Amino acid sequence: MSILIINIKELIQVRENNVTIVKGADMKTLPTIKNAYLIIEHDTIVEYGPMSDYVDYQAEEVIDANGKMVLPAWCDSHTHIVYAGDRSQEFVDRINGLSYEEIAERGGGILNSAEVLQNTSEEDLYQQSLKRLNRVMQLGTGAVEIKSGYGLTVEAELKMLRVIKRLKKESLATIKSTLLAAHAVPKEFKDNKQGFVDLVVSEMIPEVAQSKLADYIDVFCEKGYFDLEDTDRILKAGKAVGLTPKIHVNQFNAFGGVALAVEHKALSVDHLEEMRSEDIEVLKNSSTMPVALPSCSYFLSIPYSPARQIIDAGLPLALATDYNPGSTPSGNMNFVVSTACIKLRMTPEEAINAATINGAYAMGISNQYGSICRGKKANLIITKTIESYYNLPYAFGDNLIDTVIINGKVLE
Ligand SMILES: N=CN[C@@H](CCC(=O)O)C(=O)O
Numbered sequence: 001m002s003i004l005i006i007n008i009k010e011l012i013q014v015r016e017n018n019v020t021i022v023k024g025a026d027m028k029t030l031p032t033i034k035n036a037y038l039i040i041e042h043d044t045i046v047e048y049g050p051m052s053d054y055v056d057y058q059a060e061e062v063i064d065a066n067g068k069m070v071l072p073a074w075c076d077s078h079t080h081i082v083y084a085g086d087r088s089q090e091f092v093d094r095i096n097g098l099s100y101e102e103i104a105e106r107g108g109g110i111l112n113s114a115e116v117l118q119n120t121s122e123e124d125l126y127q128q129s130l131k132r133l134n135r136v137m138q139l140g141t142g143a144v145e146i147k148s149g150y151g152l153t154v155e156a157e158l159k160m161l162r163v164i165k166r167l168k169k170e171s172l173a174t175i176k177s178t179l180l181a182a183h184a185v186p187k188e189f190k191d192n193k194q195g196f197v198d199l200v201v202s203e204m205i206p207e208v209a210q211s212k213l214a215d216y217i218d219v220f221c222e223k224g225y226f227d228l229e230d231t232d233r234i235l236k237a238g239k240a241v242g243l244t245p246k247i248h249v250n251q252f253n254a255f256g257g258v259a260l261a262v263e264h265k266a267l268s269v270d271h272l273e274e275m276r277s278e279d280i281e282v283l284k285n286s287s288t289m290p291v292a293l294p295s296c297s298y299f300l301s302i303p304y305s306p307a308r309q310i311i312d313a314g315l316p317l318a319l320a321t322d323y324n325p326g327s328t329p330s331g332n333m334n335f336v337v338s339t340a341c342i343k344l345r346m347t348p349e350e351a352i353n354a355a356t357i358n359g360a361y362a363m364g365i366s367n368q369y370g371s372i373c374r375g376k377k378a379n380l381i382i383t384k385t386i387e388s389y390y391n392l393p394y395a396f397g398d399n400l401i402d403t404v405i406i407n408g409k410v411l412e
């Protein structure tokens with residue numbers, strides 16, 4: 001299959017040298033080609049350039065993108081798309097005055113989702129999750145990381161990971177899978193957190209590694225969940241079987257989790273709503289990607305990650321949705337990009353870099369995704385007719401996407 005796209009008003013995020021990460025002041029640059037063409041063969045970008053250089057090419061499908069822009073599909077490096085049911089009652093409880101923490105203390109929150117998921121069949125869980133995945137693909141997401149963490153028993157965590165594996169196989173999207181067994185302490189272990197950490201380390205991690213069901217290991221490193229010692233044990237055990245760490249850290253409290261993650265050479269540290277200067281310092285000269293989740297801050301009314309401080313310190317930053325039933329029931333990367341500009345004071349260039357190439361880095365796939373580059377996979381968004389790419393964050397809440405191409409296939 002070959003696709004030729006002609007008359008592209010602006011081809012965005014063109015990176016000739018297969019750049020795999022963009023940091024600091026460089027994030028303000030978004031390389032583009034005006035009035036461009038692009039050729040896809042099978043699932044790969046094989047050629048592009050200005051229309052003035054275009055030489056006749058016989059493609060099976062020709063798309064005239066007159067007035068429209070083309071950019072890499074969004075790379076959403078942090079989601080919990082596989083879950084059962086919803087937590088809309090807790091949403092209303094919060095409106096009526098309860099905090100996210102108070103709801104969790106009453107046995108709601110993650111434990112509520114875990115109970116529902118444990119009682120949901122694998123087929124039903126798959127169907128619910130597939131629907132969400134298809135929806136976010138329509139919204140321009142072409143690559144996505146999905147975590148376990150609503151199972152909290154060996155059996156239910158494996159069920160979640162098998163659903164992710166099936167999504168990998170049956171969906172067009174590129175998917176990375178993360179074991180987040182240490183997401184909350186289950187009721188049965190309420191007074192025996194160590195017992196649960198032992199279970200994660202001695203049963204869940206080996207079993208998941210054995211059946212090759214995860215690419216990454218995650219921990220919710222937070223007061224009332226898992227402390228530095230627990231996190232250290234779990235990351236060590238994960239790394240020992242080849243699972244690279246990506247952790248939830250500094251969402252409500254900052255107490256050294258970022259430094260621990262860097263020590264473990266984590267691929268990413270995610271949330272970062274609460275950042276101290278030493279957290280920023282420790283990320284310098286590391287290979288760990290900081291990831292901001294602005295939809296979560298929006299939904300919970302908690303602080304936004306200090307993107308300006310992070311980028312102005314010369315660090316890279318990625319943006320992701322955190323799509324989950326409790327803190328972020330939205331997988332819309334367009335909203336994330338808008339909110340990053342509006343609330344985190346990122347420029348459109350920074351936000352697009354953060355949601356494409358840096359998002360791909362935070363999933364370990366930026367050698368293949370996240371920019372327009374010969375040889376990279378053809379995951380693309382074709383916008384509606386727009387004046388400038390500034391319109392993408394500016395027109396918040398609007399859908400400016402006309403067509404999505406994922407791994408060389410046009411979404412119906
Ligand atoms: N903070 C931890 N985990 C999720 C929320 C989980 C939930 O509330 O269900 C997050 O990333 O925000």
Ligand SMILES: [Zn+2]
Pocket residue numbers: 078079080248322324
């Ligand atoms: Zn999360």
